[in-house]
Amino acid sequence: MKLPASNAPSLFDRKILDLHRARARIEDLFLHRAAADEVHDRLKLVNKTFTSPIIVSPFPKVWTERFPEADVVLDDDVLELSPASNDLVIHAMALHWANDPVGQLIQCHRALRPDGLLLAICLGGDTLTELRAALGQAEIEITGGLSPRVAPMGELRDLGGLLQRAGFALPVADSVPLSVEYRDLWHLMHDLRSMGETNALSARRRTLTRRGLFNAAQAIYSENFTSPSGRLTATFELICLTGWSPDDSQPKPLRPGSAQTRLAHALRTDERKLPD
Template structure:
């Protein structure tokens, strides 16, 4: 399996971001936490044992607990710095789910699965950790996220240096995520996507926010060559030319895929077996068909 991401750099980025977090810089985590909590609040059951997997700040854990649907919740984090001062937190490697099979009722994954080298393997670990009829809820940045930034960085680098290297990570398409859930054994998957547009005065406060969120480039194939100020100034010019509003502010897109899936249980709805339908589709669609008693 080809590895895309540097696990140690991911941990270092998150550690640095948490230690220097500025007010409002975690707005994406706050959005994801609110959406996950809203979805959890609609589920008509309680969850005795829940886990927040690599949530960084614990925002999702706190929002989920506030729904009143959870009895106990444990956080799992990649770096010791991210666990200090918090209760019920366990340290684990980035792509390891340190849970016994069928040991928890709920797993929450806010904005971390997009950085896994073996996403199917992590999803299998999560599904195995769930008790029958356990629930998995996740928020995953999707295709379209930071598309504007990707475009102008590539354009500026090609123009100034005659080539380009990956400076914004790839993000999965919603259809790919849906296929992964099915292939890794989740039942009754539900997937939807929301896009958020955030406006900035220029490219520089956007890049500061990304650094503050621990979202700087962790690709193993990233260029190690330093770039000069002219590169960023040209990228800023291109961003303003291509993606600014009439008031001069630029737009940054963040697309988040929200996912739910269940560990299989005999009580769950199942599709009918082939040939077991009691009515032909053509009859059901016939506008002249009289209703039966």
């Protein structure tokens, strides 16, 4: 399934991302397990039995624990998916690292049979807002500049729009906020490193960061984002995207002007003409 080559610069450095993921500890992937539980719960609400599920994930073991009947492919730029071969595709906690997220969704769409379901889950724009703010303020105060240290992540509305661009029917996007407490900034960064979620931006600073910057960020974080227990609060936003491969059996939206009942009648109010 070959997509046209793009000349656009890559936002993420895939070699560094792969290196970070290789160092991840499977027992520390709590965000992936939370996402797998969320996907599992949502699928139980779908009135359909899936017989050929496939999962796109950088960490197959976590997802096969929850979905042992599913095949798994890695989230490469070109996915190892066959056209019209699956009735369920789960894109699992990788879309926020994609250089071409709409391309990923298009490939998933092509892999689905008619009336097949895509369920994509990824980190959204509210993720690590506290860390982003603390590091940014500390760097401005110490160096007078600002460098990209936390990857930008898609907002709910924007990610929902990708479903339509990729050709999915009945698109839905919603989010699930998670709040996690940490002893200090270094505890949080250790967790991110253990999950393979540290900075892999192509434009990241390549020199070592002075410890003084992290000390300043710790102080700012502690002053502004502390829980009642005295620990640091970190927000992770899981965004869930669902869309269906179009099929004639699916409900269709009414054409504009085709409604048979006036709004005033539905609301049980009087319909009055506005003055000229």
